Amino acid sequence: MEEKKFVTFKKEELGVKEYIKRALGKGRISEVAIEYTPVGEKIVISTNRPGMVIGRGGEKIEELTRVLKKRFKLDNPHIDIDEITEEKLDAQLVADDIAISLERRGSMQFKVAAYRALEGIMAAGALGAEIVLSGKLPSDRSKTWRFKQGYLKKTGDPSKLVHRAHSQAKTGPGVVGIKVSILRPDVDLKDRIIVTPEVRKKAMISASGSEEASKHERVGGSDDETSSRARSEARSSAATGSQRKKTPKKKSSTKKEAKK
Secondary structure, eight states: OOOOOOOOHHHHHHHHHHHHHHHHHHHTEEEEEEOOOOEEEEEEEEEEEEHHOOOHGHHHHHHHHHHHEEESOSSSSSEEEEEEEEEEEHHHHEEEHHHHHHHHHGGGHHHHHHHHHHHHHHTTOEEEEEEEEEESOSSSSSSSEEEEEEEEOSGGGGGGGGGEHHHEEEEEOOEEEEEEEOOOOTTTOTOOOOOOOHHHHHHHHHHHHHHHEEEEEHHHHOOOOHHHHHHHHHHHHHHHHHHHHSSOOHHHHHHHHHHH
């Protein structure tokens, strides 16, 4: 019985989240979290457009609260807004933006939408990103297209740090599945080496010092080579001169014949 209650409870919770996303519109909501307290239900909505979610004078929040009480039988729902500053680093918002662009422009422009989203993610400072589109793109036969850039973990514990989300685009040929994975710049990776400005300065100073030392060694070595060459040439010339002095001169045969 406890398992059945748990399943029904999770179904109701999922229904609340899906209703909030549909009511507020695609491309505005990243995540909906529900916390249960003794006072009531605390619903945290993460969005990049808090003004459009709240409405003029909070009218949208009040209407949403009434619907949650009446339709989903929540006792005392309290809605909080969490603003997202970097929307390009949020996988759900990026996936919804790609879905909206495919629904408006058509599935033939899927490469433009994917590359544009990928460039925006990397420009925001992400370490890596991957966009996977699967569906009838661009022909009637379903295919899977993968767009990737940067560094992205796929296995092990570091893969849990990757922010993942999925969305769907309802186009003319059929439904297109969209999956986005982003490795944010603030994650702590064990194999990541961060070079501080102080370390960079020390490395440059040591490199310049080693270059100067190598230059001095080259100059000193060239002087030694020239002096050794001069000494060897002097020795060889002295040896050839002594050999010339020791060899006796041969008398010519013409002088002997003249005396006779």
